Amino acid sequence: MGLADTFKVLSDAQRRDILMMLKEGRLSAGEIAEKLKITPAALSYHLKLLKKADMVMEYKQKNFIYYELNTTIFDEMVMWMKQFGGKGNEK
Secondary structure: OOHHHHHHHHOOHHHHHHHHHHHOOOEEHHHHHHHHOOOHHHHHHHHHHHHHOOOEEEEEEOOEEEEEEOHHHHHHHHHHHHOOOOOOOOO
């Protein structure tokens, strides 16, 4: 998935909310759906897009599936965006 697709995934407020929740640590799909007050089907759609964009990783543990952030993709995005920064306070 390219950078443009990654930003498109970030354009949705609920997906950004999911990422903010996962910033605090690993959560199950049920925990995320409960916090967002959305149906499992709606959450599944959002998680599918986040996984496709490599923003979240999925782990299976017994009967549960847990999700957590893939921070490497965010590091790449920050490095890409820094190229547009100014010279700062250099004189």
